[in-house]
Amino acid sequence: MLECRDIVKKYGSKTAVDSISLKIESGRIYALLGPNGSGKTTLMKMAIGLVKPSQGNFYYNDSPIGPDSRREIAYMSTEPYFYPWMNVKDVGDYYADFFEDFSMKKFEKLLERMHLEKSLKTKSLSSGMMAKLKIAVTMARKAKVYLLDEPLNGIDLLARDEIMTSIIEAADPDTAIVLSSHLVDELEKIIDTAYFIKDGLLVKTSQVEELRITEGKSIVDEYREIYGQGGNM
Amino acid sequence: MEFKTELPIYLQVMASIKRDIVTGKLSPGEKLPSVRELAVNYTINPNTASRVYKELENEDACFTRRGMGTFVTDSIERIRTMKEEMAEELIGQFLEGMAQLGFAFEETIRLMGSHKKGEQQHAGM
Numbered sequence A: 001m002l003e004c005r006d007i008v009k010k011y012g013s014k015t016a017v018d019s020i021s022l023k024i025e026s027g028r029i030y031a032l033l034g035p036n037g038s039g040k041t042t043l044m045k046m047a048i049g050l051v052k053p054s055q056g057n058f059y060y061n062d063s064p065i066g067p068d069s070r071r072e073i074a075y076m077s078t079e080p081y082f083y084p085w086m087n088v089k090d091v092g093d094y095y096a097d098f099f100e101d102f103s104m105k106k107f108e109k110l111l112e113r114m115h116l117e118k119s120l121k122t123k124s125l126s127s128g129m130m131a132k133l134k135i136a137v138t139m140a141r142k143a144k145v146y147l148l149d150e151p152l153n154g155i156d157l158l159a160r161d162e163i164m165t166s167i168i169e170a171a172d173p174d175t176a177i178v179l180s181s182h183l184v185d186e187l188e189k190i191i192d193t194a195y196f197i198k199d200g201l202l203v204k205t206s207q208v209e210e211l212r213i214t215e216g217k218s219i220v221d222e223y224r225e226i227y228g229q230g231g232n233m
Numbered sequence B: 001m002e003f004k005t006e007l008p009i010y011l012q013v014m015a016s017i018k019r020d021i022v023t024g025k026l027s028p029g030e031k032l033p034s035v036r037e038l039a040v041n042y043t044i045n046p047n048t049a050s051r052v053y054k055e056l057e058n059e060d061a062c063f064t065r066r067g068m069g070t071f072v073t074d075s076i077e078r079i080r081t082m083k084e085e086m087a088e089e090l091i092g093q094f095l096e097g098m099a100q101l102g103f104a105f106e107e108t109i110r111l112m113g114s115h116k117k118g119e120q121q122h123a124g125m
Helices: A040-048 A088-098 A104-113 A127-139 A157-170 A208-215 A219-227 B009-022 B035-042 B046-058 B076-101 B105-124
Strands: A002-011 A014-024 A028-033 A055-060 A073-076 A145-149 A176-181 A193-198 A201-207 B062-065 B069-072
Touching: A002 A040, A014 A040, A014 A201, A028 A040, A028 A219, A040 A073, A040 A145, A040 A176, A073 A127, A088 A104, A088 A127, A104 A127, A104 A157, A127 A145, A127 A157, A145 A157, A157 A176, A157 B035, A193 A219, A201 A208, A201 A219, A208 A219, A208 B009, A208 B046, B009 B035, B009 B046, B009 B076, B035 B046, B046 B062, B046 B069, B076 B105
Parallel strands: A028 A176, A028 A193, A073 A145, A145 A176
Antiparallel strands: A002 A014, A002 A055, A193 A201, B062 B069
16 A cells, blocks of 8 residues: 655755655555664655655555545654644644544543643653653554554653553554664564664565464564674664 | 454464363353454454354364354363363473473473372472
8 A cells, every 4th residue: 555666855965865666555554674874764754754765655546645645544653743842632632623533532541541631731741651751642643554653662661561552552454664773572462564674775574473383483683693692772 | 451463463362261161161052242243352443353263163172152252162072172272382382492492302201200299299398
């Protein structure tokens, strides 16, 4: 449903994404793996149209991505993007204005699970609470594709469980989920396919359960082999 | 549940459910969670969860009623043979481990005998 063909992004002389082609199909959960700075975020931003490719393009249901596709693709960026004066409830209202597929009921359910009070000011949130709020407001959309950039970054174990549960609940046969992370072991159990990105290149694609069945290997093993001990685990 | 990341997740979840069946934590004929609930309960991929039920069905450990869900087998006989199969597997693993340490079968049996006696002595103290 979402794919890119030979996509390239150059910043001056530096190539951030180097001729990557990949496919995202519905009913599956994907990971974009690689150390910080390998090109994962740039790739995601091109998928949602926030960064313009130097060459190639992303296609959603065979059409180049544009405003229409953005209605069906939910994106969560790493940087916080709420106004500091907003409280948790305002963030929900703001999303409800922007996205037709936003469900206030689902948002409230997610807030409850994540123990987030609606009256909390966003500027007073800890990094873990901010991570949970970003997930809640993104997963409250009924999108066809969810692109989550580093959803597990900088949060404690219990918050991770809550976030993982919200991700698994959003998975269904019509939906595709893409997670980027440099925390590989956390994703081991929940992804179907891993795309390994290194220096802007797609260096390997692994079907993770197949890998365990046929080679007795985890994606952490794969990660070590690809990035070596110097890899940013 | 803690998973071994180098072993297929679906096999580990299957083993966990089968343990619950043979120990009676799950009753014969009891309704199992939906695929999505199973995925959430074990924090695993939903396609993996779906495979768990498919494989358990292949082993006659459970069955699916269209539109109603998946249930534990209601055959007491099948649950008994499942328990025996699981015991066989454990014994096989144990004997293999002992053989790797260099213990012959008879010696292993002798060690198990004295281990049991030791346990009884501790219990009596």
